[in-house]
Amino acid sequence: MLKILKYSFFDLMRSSWSYVYFAFYLLLGIVLLFLNNDLSKAVITLMNVIIVLVPLIGTIFGVMYYYNSKEFTELLLAQPLKRSSIFLGQFLGVAISLSMSLIIGLGIPFMAYGLFKSNAIWDFSLLLVVGVFLTFIFSALAFNIALSNENKIKGFGYAILMWLFLAIIYDGLFLMSLILFEDYPLDKVSLIGTMLNPIDLSRTLILLKLDISALLGYTGAVFKQFFGTSFGLITSFIMLTVWVVLPIFRIVFKSKKKDF
Amino acid sequence: MKIQLGILLLLISTCFASAQTLTVCKADCDYKTIQGAIDSSQSGDRIFIKKGLYKESNLIIYKKSLHITGEEGTIIDTQQNGYGFSVEATDIIIKNLTIKNIEVSYTKEYAAVLLFKSYDFLIENITVENAFFGFLIQKSKDGIIHNNTISGEGLAEADSGNAIHLWHCEHIKITNNDVRRMRDGIYLEFGSNSYISNNYSTENMRYGLHFMFSNDNTYENNTFKANGAGVAVMFSKKIKMYNNIFKKNWGTASYGILLKEINDAELKHNIFEDNTIGINADGTNRITYIENTFKNNGYAIKVHGACYDNIYSKNNFLYNSFDLSYSGNLNSNKFENNYWSNYTGYDLDKDGIGDIPYRPVKLFSYLVNRTPESIVLLRSLFIDIIDFSEKVSPVFTPENLIDNQPLMTQVTW
Numbered sequence: 239m240l241k242i243l244k245y246s247f248f249d250l251m252r253s254s255w256s257y258v259y260f261a262f263y264l265l266l267g268i269v270l271l272f273l274n275n276d277l278s279k280a281v282i283t284l285m286n287v288i289i290v291l292v293p294l295i296g297t298i299f300g301v302m303y304y305y306n307s308k309e310f311t312e313l314l315l316a317q318p319l320k321r322s323s324i325f326l327g328q329f330l331g332v333a334i335s336l337s338m339s340l341i342i343g344l345g346i347p348f349m350a351y352g353l354f355k356s357n358a359i360w361d362f363s364l365l366l367v368v369g370v371f372l373t374f375i376f377s378a379l380a381f382n383i384a385l386s387n388e389n390k391i392k393g394f395g396y397a398i399l400m401w402l403f404l405a406i407i408y409d410g411l412f413l414m415s416l417i418l419f420e421d422y423p424l425d426k427v428s429l430i431g432t433m434l435n436p437i438d439l440s441r442t443l444i445l446l447k448l449d450i451s452a453l454l455g456y457t458g459a460v461f462k463q464f465f466g467t468s469f470g471l472i473t474s475f476i477m478l479t480v481w482v483v484l485p486i487f488r489i490v491f492k493s494k495k496k497d498f
Numbered sequence: 499m500k501i502q503l504g505i506l507l508l509l510i511s512t513c514f515a516s517a518q519t520l521t522v523c524k525a526d527c528d529y530k531t532i533q534g535a536i537d538s539s540q541s542g543d544r545i546f547i548k549k550g551l552y553k554e555s556n557l558i559i560y561k562k563s564l565h566i567t568g569e570e571g572t573i574i575d576t577q578q579n580g581y582g583f584s585v586e587a588t589d590i591i592i593k594n595l596t597i598k599n600i601e602v603s604y605t606k607e608y609a610a611v612l613l614f615k616s617y618d619f620l621i622e623n624i625t626v627e628n629a630f631f632g633f634l635i636q637k638s639k640d641g642i643i644h645n646n647t648i649s650g651e652g653l654a655e656a657d658s659g660n661a662i663h664l665w666h667c668e669h670i671k672i673t674n675n676d677v678r679r680m681r682d683g684i685y686l687e688f689g690s691n692s693y694i695s696n697n698y699s700t701e702n703m704r705y706g707l708h709f710m711f712s713n714d715n716t717y718e719n720n721t722f723k724a725n726g727a728g729v730a731v732m733f734s735k736k737i738k739m740y741n742n743i744f745k746k747n748w749g750t751a752s753y754g755i756l757l758k759e760i761n762d763a764e765l766k767h768n769i770f771e772d773n774t775i776g777i778n779a780d781g782t783n784r785i786t787y788i789e790n791t792f793k794n795n796g797y798a799i800k801v802h803g804a805c806y807d808n809i810y811s812k813n814n815f816l817y818n819s820f821d822l823s824y825s826g827n828l829n830s831n832k833f834e835n836n837y838w839s840n841y842t843g844y845d846l847d848k849d850g851i852g853d854i855p856y857r858p859v860k861l862f863s864y865l866v867n868r869t870p871e872s873i874v875l876l877r878s879l880f881i882d883i884i885d886f887s888e889k890v891s892p893v894f895t896p897e898n899l900i901d902n903q904p905l906m907t908q909v910t911w
Contacts, residue, residue, distance in 0.1 A: 279817060290879050409880035413865070416872045424871040432874050445876060461871075462750060 239323035242314070246331025250303070256339055259295060263343025271351050281361045284344070285444045288369045289437055293376040294401050296336060300380025301397045303332050305390050315498055325381070325493040326486070333377045337370045344369075361447050368440040371478045375436045376401070378485035385492045408435050425460040433473075436481045443474045523548035532566075532574070533557050539564060547572045547595070555579040563589035568596075575599055582610040582626075590619040598627040602657055609634035609659070610648075613641070621646060629680065631659035637666045644673050650680040655703050660685040664692070672697065679703075683725065686712040695719050705730045705756075706747075709737060718742065727751055728773065732758040741767045744776070753778040754795070757785070765790055767911055775800050776818070779808070788812055789911045797823050797863075801831070811835050812909045815858070819876065822858040823867055828898050833858060837905040845906045856904040859895045861888035 250256050266287065270280045307328065314324050348362060380397050387393035412431050416424055432438045446465060464470040520535045520543055521527050529535040532554055535545045541562045549571035556579070564587070573596045576582050582597040590613070597610040609631035613619060619641040625648075626632045632648035635641065643662060652658020661677035662684045664670060670692040677683040683699030683706045686692060694717035699706035706722035707729045709715065718740035722729050728747035731737055737760065744754035754773040757763070759781045768790045770776035776795040779785075780802040791814040792798035798818040799810070803826040810832065815821045816839045835851075843852040862881050866873050875881050888895060 282817075286877065286879075286882075406880050406883070409875055409878045413872055413875055413880065416869050417865070420869045424869070428871040428874045438874075438878070441878060442874060461873075 239320075239327045242319075242324055242327025243330045243334075246303075246307075246328045247335050249307075250331060250335040255299070256335055259299075259336065260339040260343045263340060264346060267344045267347030271347055280348075281358055281365060282448055285365060285441075285448070288365060288372070289441050289444075290405055292340065292369050292372045293405060293437060296333075296373045296376030297380045297397045297401045298394075299336055300329075300332055300377035301384050301393055303328070304381055304384035305393065312498055321493045322490040325385075325489050329378060329381050329486070329489060332381075333374045336373045336377065340369050340373065341366055361444075364444060364447055368443055368478075371482065372436065372440055374482045375478070375485065378482065378489060381489050382485050382492065385489065385496060404435055404437050409438065412438075429460065429464055433477045436478065439474055439477055439481070443471070443478075446470055446474075519544040519546055521546045521548065522552075524550045536562070536564065551575060553577055556581050557583045559583065559585045559587050559590065562587050565591040565593075566595075567591070567593040570594065572596065573598065576601065576610075578602070580606075581608055581612050584612045584614075585616055585619075586614045588617045590616055592619075592621050592624065594623045596625040596627065598629075600626070600628065600630040602630045602652070604656070607631050607634055607659060607663075609663070612636075613638050616641070620644070624648075626661075629659070629661065631663055632661040632677065632680065634659075634663045635665070635667055635670070638664075638670070639667065640669045641667070642671045642673070643675065644671070645675065647676045648680065649678045652679070652681065652703065655681050658703060660708075661699075661702075663687075664689045667692065671695075677702065682706075682708045683722070684708070686710065686715065688712060690714050693717075697721075698723075700724055702726060708732075709734045713737075716740070721745070722747070722754075724748070728753045728755055730756040730758070731760055731763070732756070733760075735761045735763075737763045739763065739765045739768060742769075744768065744770045745772060747773045749774060756780075757782045760785060764788070769793070770795055770798070778802075779805055781805065783807055785809075786811070789909055790814070792816065792818055792821075794818065796820065799823070801825065806830060808832070809834075812905075813837070814908050815839060816908075820860070820863045820866075822899075823863045824859050824896065824899060825867060828896055833899070833901040835903050835905055836901050837908050838901070841904050843904065850906050852904040852906055855900040855902045857889060857892065857895065857900050859899055860885045861894055864894050 270283055274280045274283065311324065344366065379400060383396045383400065384393045387396060416428060432442050520529060520539055522529045522532050522535045522545060524530065532547060532552055536557060536559055539545060539562060544565045547568040549569040551573045553575050555576035574582060575598055578599055578601040580601055582600065583592060592611060600610055601608045610626040610629055611621060611633045613635045614637060616638045617640055619638065621633060622644045624646045627649060629648055629650045633643060648661040650658050658681045660682040661680040662672060662675065664686045666688045668690050672684060672692065672694045673696050675697045677697065677699050678701045680702050681704050683702045684694060684697065685708045687710045689712040692715045697720045699720065700723040702725045704726050705728065706725035707717065709731045711733050713735040716738040719742065721743045723745040725747055726749065728744055747754055752774045754770040754776045757777060757779045761783045763785045765787045766789055770790065770792045772794050774796045776792045776798045778800045781804040783806045785808045787810045789812045793816040795818045797820045798815050800823045806829045808831045811834050813836045815836060821838060821840065838856050838858065841852060841856045843854040843856065845852055861884055
């Protein structure tokens with residue numbers, strides 16, 4: 239598995255897309271800091287970008303890489319290798335190279351700006367951790383979709399749809415159902431609803447650091463326990479891990495049964 | 499006539515004769531106890547308490563004008579037994595003492611210093627430790643409370659008292675005090691024409707400063723930090739609030755200032771930072787908010803119903819999660835010339851005023867008002883999209899609630 243991981247990783251590192259992705263974050267970081275002149279404000283803006291863009295790019299890269307390296311995969315399958323290690327190796331190669339672009343691309347401008355001397359460092363590291371989690375989750379989901387669809391166009395379509403659903407439509411439906419059932423006690427429902435979507439989950443996690451004063455304005459006891467203590471932070475991280483592990487299990491499971 | 503003259507002469511002579519100092523100490527003094535000195539003193543005497551620990555309580559001063567001062571290190575331990583000083587007199591000075599361990603009671607308001615119907619008093623440099631009530635001042639006038647430190651150790655609102663509690667008082671100056679871990683930091687009930695400045699009020703369970711039915715008061719240059727619910731100004735008229743700092747008042751029912759049934763007040767040059775709600779206004783009329791800064795609050799201002807003729811002008815709204823939450827009609831309240839960090843307009847004629855008006859109420863804050871649980875969607879992309887569409891064509895938010903002349907740069911004062 240490690241060998242395949244290494245191969246996928248260096249293959250991606252050589253591809254120009256990784257550089258584009260890296261350059262994009264580098265530019266974003268520089269422009270944000272240049273325009274805002276304030277680290278903590280830049281972190282907030284960055285959060286909006288990371289929560290939407292990282293999943294999108296993870297999804298597209300995952301699907302693209304799977305379809306592109308399909309012939310190579312088939313070649314590997316002819317060798318005496320475990321199927322799970324082939325696919326997991328490829329998945330980890332994609333996820334790790336994307337995470338690296340993210341961390342280095344954003345890290346350089348912020349470090350140059352004096353991150354280590356600022357107290358925004360924890361917010362910023364949380365942001366990066368969440369970004370890495372999202373990369374892993376969405377490239378795993380993308381691999382799942384690609385494994386289930388032989389047709390490239392269909393696979394791409396589903397992948398984009400999944401991103402659109404989780405990033406925007408889910409929140410819309412969520413909000414509508416909250417308003418529809420506003421007469422009922424909703425604090426548990428709304429927290430569970432947040433847990434079920436990795437994008438919402440990461441957003442909440444960052445809000446816990448940045449907007450805690452607004453979140454505490456709501457009087458529900460469940461909210462208070464969740465947002466007011468470290469309980470929320472721990473639960474969110476556990477849920478994010480579950481969100482990484484589940485799709486990976488499905489990759490292993492699906493790849494074992496799949497007919498090539 | 500002769501008798502009257504005689505009485506007058508007698509009065510004058512007692513006045514002059516009484517200017518003596520009674521010294522209290524544990525050994526080698528005329529008086530071993532403070533109460534002993536008080537009992538044998540004449541009106542107008544000075545009592546000097548040398549350093550040491552005095553286990554005394556319920557020190558009663560009745561209709562005697564006394565100046566009581568302590569040496570550094572003078573400690574009065576009331577041993578959880580009633581009041582420290584209980585005073586009913588005019589021209590009273592109590593200075594440089596430490597009073598500690600005041601009795602907690604659920605029926606009586608035991609205080610380190612109780613003043614009743616006392617005029618022209620000065621309470622200075624008193625440290626009260628483990629207080630139930632700190633200074634309880636009733637029906638008094640023309641006093642100064644300066645440079646005191648009061649702290650309590652109560653755990654709930656029910657078993658703790660207020661640090662400085664004024665009831666039916668007038669013309670009191672409360673300056674440079676440090677009050678912490680009490681129920682209310684400073685509480686004025688039916689008080690008027692008082693001046694409160696340079697105090698530091700923190701970690702109090704209820705309010706840092708609390709006005710009830712108290713008119714014509716001014717408070718300025720105070721800092722209120724991490725109190726249960728910040729400052730409450732209720733049922734009062736003509737309160738002036740200048741240059742105060744309200745910080746980190748966090749919690750489900752926590753505000754920088756809670757304004758309830760207030761008329762004709764003025765807020766100027768105050769700073770609100772990291773509060774759940776900066777200002778919570780309910781039933782407020784003719785209030786001017788000028789040159790205040792709201793930074794990093796959950797809500798900068800939350801306006802409930804029945805507010806008329808309030809003017810919000812030249813304030814800075816910086817990075818608040820919500821700048822404004824508003825219920826009800828606009829009711830001739832005005833927002834003009836404020837700086838909003840969320841403003842995205844432009845200034846083509848370069849006059850420092852944005853060319854397109856700013857709408858401080860977002861659709862999302864309207865939604866959160868209606869369904870509080872939807873707060874979990876804060877900063878979601880979907881919310882940004884609906885906020886944007888609402889900004890372009892307002893449907894739900896009050897249409898005339900706009901700042902027509904938003905400033906392009908922060909207000910400095």
